[in-house]
Amino acid sequence: MLLAVALASLVVLLAPAAPARAATVNDTRSVFVHGFGVCDFQAARWGVVWSISNPQQVAGTIGNVRVTPAYPLVGMSNRLYPLGTVSGQQSFPGNIQVATITFDINWDDGIVSYNDSGYVALPGLCGPGPDRNILISVNTICDAAAHEWLIVYNVTNPNPIAGTIGNVRVTPPGRPLEGMSNRLYPLGTVTGTQRIPADQLYVFSLRWPPGLVGATDRW
Secondary structure, eight states, X not given: OOEEEEETTEXXXXXXXXXXOOOXXXXXXXXXXXXXXXXXXXXXXXXXXXXXXXXXXXXXEEEEEEEESOOOOBSOOSEXXXXXXXXXXEEEETTOOEEEEEEEEEETTSOXXXXXXXXXXXXXXXXXXXXXXXXXXXXXXXXXXXXXXXXXXXXXXXXXXXXXXXXXXXXSTTSOOBSOOSEEOTTOEEEEEEEEETTSOOOOEEEOOXXXXXXXXXX
């Protein structure tokens, strides 16, 4: 199972350790491929760190490395020692959602493993974007004893990153919105209420300016 951890400007996705596949029919030798992604929110780029661990008692040389998306893999040694781990990093645009690595290993005892692989599924858009949406639902309840309408606003964040709600305006004016937290966590919901007289007909709304993340809506 993939574990996603999202902080205000940091998203980390951990991929489970799993034996990479080898195409050599008689070769049961395996390595472990780990990948995790870190969201650089302001730069709107994913950084993915790949690690290859060798549980074998024989060393090998990594070759024919292919990564998708096709952005440079930096810092990974090609020499994989017994019980050792090598790591490298990629950086690519935040609208990419899947990263993969595929490679061969020439083992020192003459065995060759072909097309060992790993992947990371990234949890959505990293960075500012005009297409990031939230969900707003409204319930109305008649408080007959108070002779008022109670309007309940529910704001839900379906995105993998938290945000701060700001510049909120409600209509009719002069009736305050109460109880709504300004902090909207990933996959979370905040709720606020407003009361208006029951004998008056109002069109009511809750809004704040659309715009890029980090602008007036203050994600």
